[in-house]
Amino acid sequence: MKVAYYPGCEYETNAKDYEASAKIVCKNIGVDLVEIPDWSCCGSTAAHSTDHLLAVSLAARNLALVEKIGFDTVTASCSACYQRLALAQAELAQDKKLLEQVNEITGYDYKATVKVSSILEIIAGVDEENIKAKVTKSMENFRIAPYYGCLLVRPSKVKIDDPENPTIMDRILQTTGAQVVDWSHKTECCGASLSVSNNDIVTAMVSRIIKAANAADANCIVTACALCHLNLDYYQSFVTQTKGALKETPIFYFTQILGLAMGFSKKEMGVEYNITDTAELVKKVV
Amino acid sequence: MPKKARDRSCKDNRNCFIPKLKTFQRGLGFFVMQQPIVIDDRKSDLSKEVLLHSGQDASLCFQCGKCTAGCPVAFAMDLTPNQIMRMVQLGLIDDVLNSQTIRLCAYCSTCSVRCPRNIGVADVMDSLRIMAAERNIPGTDRSRKVNIFNQAFLDTLNMFGRSHAVLVSLLFNLRSCQPFHNAKLGLKMFNNGKIKLKPDRIKGVNEVKEIFQRINRLKKGA
Numbered sequence: 001m002k003v004a005y006y007p008g009c010e011y012e013t014n015a016k017d018y019e020a021s022a023k024i025v026c027k028n029i030g031v032d033l034v035e036i037p038d039w040s041c042c043g044s045t046a047a048h049s050t051d052h053l054l055a056v057s058l059a060a061r062n063l064a065l066v067e068k069i070g071f072d073t074v075t076a077s078c079s080a081c082y083q084r085l086a087l088a089q090a091e092l093a094q095d096k097k098l099l100e101q102v103n104e105i106t107g108y109d110y111k112a113t114v115k116v117s118s119i120l121e122i123i124a125g126v127d128e129e130n131i132k133a134k135v136t137k138s139m140e141n142f143r144i145a146p147y148y149g150c151l152l153v154r155p156s157k158v159k160i161d162d163p164e165n166p167t168i169m170d171r172i173l174q175t176t177g178a179q180v181v182d183w184s185h186k187t188e189c190c191g192a193s194l195s196v197s198n199n200d201i202v203t204a205m206v207s208r209i210i211k212a213a214n215a216a217d218a219n220c221i222v223t224a225c226a227l228c229h230l231n232l233d234y235y236q237s238f239v240t241q242t243k244g245a246l247k248e249t250p251i252f253y254f255t256q257i258l259g260l261a262m263g264f265s266k267k268e269m270g271v272e273y274n275i276t277d278t279a280e281l282v283k284k285v286v
Numbered sequence: 287m288p289k290k291a292r293d294r295s296c297k298d299n300r301n302c303f304i305p306k307l308k309t310f311q312r313g314l315g316f317f318v319m320q321q322p323i324v325i326d327d328r329k330s331d332l333s334k335e336v337l338l339h340s341g342q343d344a345s346l347c348f349q350c351g352k353c354t355a356g357c358p359v360a361f362a363m364d365l366t367p368n369q370i371m372r373m374v375q376l377g378l379i380d381d382v383l384n385s386q387t388i389r390l391c392a393y394c395s396t397c398s399v400r401c402p403r404n405i406g407v408a409d410v411m412d413s414l415r416i417m418a419a420e421r422n423i424p425g426t427d428r429s430r431k432v433n434i435f436n437q438a439f440l441d442t443l444n445m446f447g448r449s450h451a452v453l454v455s456l457l458f459n460l461r462s463c464q465p466f467h468n469a470k471l472g473l474k475m476f477n478n479g480k481i482k483l484k485p486d487r488i489k490g491v492n493e494v495k496e497i498f499q500r501i502n503r504l505k506k507g508a
Contacts, residue, residue: 009449013482014475038489040447045393046439049415049432052339053504057497058443105500107493150394155406163399189358189394196458196468197431198390201362208358234471273478 003122004071004114005033006062006085008078008226009041015078015226017270021255022077022119024269028134028262029126036065036074042084045193056098057105059088063116064108073115075122077255079151079225080192086116086158118152118160120224120254124168131175136263139178141284144257145218145249146170146180147209149228150189163187169224169254176261183216185209192227199235206232207239210246220250220281222257229253233275250278260285332377339413346403347371353397353407362428363387367397367407374410383421388414389429420505434461444498447488452481 011019026033043058063085066074076082092099092112099112123131146169153163161168164187170180191205209232213221223229233251240248251274259269260282271278333344353367354360360367364386373382382388388411397407418425425433438457442450452472459467475481488494 009486010451012486013451014480016480040488040490040494041443041449043443044439044449046436046443048393048412049389049436050419050440051416051501051505052413054497054501057501058494061493061497105497105504107496150392150396154395155398155408187396189392189396191359191392193392194359194390194432196455197435197462198362198428199468199471201359201390201428204361205358234474273480275474275478 002032002034004066004074005035006039006074006076006081008076008081010226014230017273018077018226018253021253021259021269024264025255025258029131031122042081044080056088056091057102059084060102060110061106063089063114064110066114067110073117075117075119077119080227082118083151083158089116090157120168121160124172128175135176135261137261137285139176139261142178143219144173144178144180145183145213145216145221146173147221147223148187149225153187173257176257181216181218183212185212190228190231192231195231202231203235203238206235210236210249213249214247220252222252222254224254248276250276250281332374332379336374336410336413339416340409342406342409344371344374344410346405350402352400356396356400359390359392363390382414383418383423386429389425389432431462434458444495446485447491447494448486450485452483
């Protein structure tokens with residue numbers, strides 16, 4: 001299966017481990033990710049907070065590029081990029097007038113035919129037996145709190161699963177033999193859009209999520225979003241070090257867990273890039 | 287009930303105590319109650335402007351408070367989401383656009399999916415942010431910082447076609463006068479090899495610039 005791939009601006013920095021592990025895992029299960037040539041930023045929170053037309057146009061340029069290279073599906077690993085592309089697509093497909101106006105702004109002749117899928121949906125779409133066949137190691141020592149965040153499951157127009165209790169990632173993780181815990185903060189927002197400007201608010205939001213994962217007796221949190229990963233990984237050090245009440249909880253990408261289970265090395269999966277200590281838990285892959 | 291009694295409304299009934307009670311309350315309110323909310327006709331089309339921007343009808347809100355109950359940022363807001371909704375209905379445009387809340391909203395949309403009236407509350411917040419940006423309201427304190435961040439993000443995007451984390455942070459720190467803000471995070475990310483100093487300039491950067499310019503022209507024309 002060939003899918004157009006939108007890496008997102010953090011693909012070489014904060015999310016380089018996500019990017020690397022996603023590419024390796026997808027290749028291994030027969031999904032070929034083809035990068036969109038000369039893609040541009042989706043606009044993220046900044047664009048949709050400033051101007052609606054700007055947000056749609058910035059996303060539309062990338063969707064038009066996907067159409068141009070002849071693909072009907074595009075996937076993004078970052079869930080913020082996914083949400084922006086999917087929301088723009090939903091609006092453009094519905095509103096012909098808006099589509100015309102946006103085409104005038106971008107200078108492309110986009111026909112709104114592209115389907116936007118998150119990378120979770122792409123991997124979940126692969127036959128479960130196919131994934132199980134590739135799993136060579138057992139992750140039974142991992143007690144995972146699957147963390148979806150907000151961007152993948154809300155708003156309703158672009159949700160990939162239930163907005164309150166999604167299970168799509170749970171099912172993927174269970175194929176590796178890992179224990180997936182039931183917990184309260186699966187879809188609570190981590191406050192990523194405030195993490196540069198108001199980090200004290202973010203620290204409070206992150207501490208609640210880590211606390212909930214601790215309460216559910218999870219030994220790691222697994223996410224499918226580059227922004228959630230950075231936020232949970234970094235800001236928890238403020239609460240685990242100062243208050244001492246919270247346990248340091250390593251944060252992984254779901255593709256890293258899949259890759260480790262498929263026998264790829266921790267270097268290939270980029271787990272050493274984490275700020276929290278992952279080494280101890282990774283040793284428990286058997 | 288005899289016909290005569292039914293026809294006579296409560297107000298006409300001299301023995302009924304309810305009208306007297308209401309008059310008493312009104313009189314009491316004149317001295318005791320808080321300042322009255324003045325609804326200016328010129329401003330009360332705020333609800334309509336929100337509808338135009340976001341397609342969301344704020345007038346449907348009946349104040350159940352579920353948006354506030356589920357909001358993960360409500361603890362840091364100066365006005366709760368349901369208060370904002372009511373103020374939009376009342377047309378209190380200055381208070382709404384100058385609040386911290388509209389820019390602290392993280393657009394997580396928990397409110398939107400839980401609203402029993404199916405209002406996209408997060409989209410309402412989004413349109414309020416846009417309206418504040420259109421009117422060049424810089425915001426105060428926290429909301430000012432969010433605004434500076436958004437502008438810095440869009441500026442780097444305009445420059446290179448992609449955003450660049452280091453430059454966004456630098457611009458934010460300079461413009462918000464906090465030179466060492468988040469320096470610890472930057473250092474940690476640098477040590478972990480998660481920072482790239484050279485920005486990614488795309489070939490079609492002029493196409494992106496053109497998008498910004500065309501939209502600016504549209505805004506000026508409007």
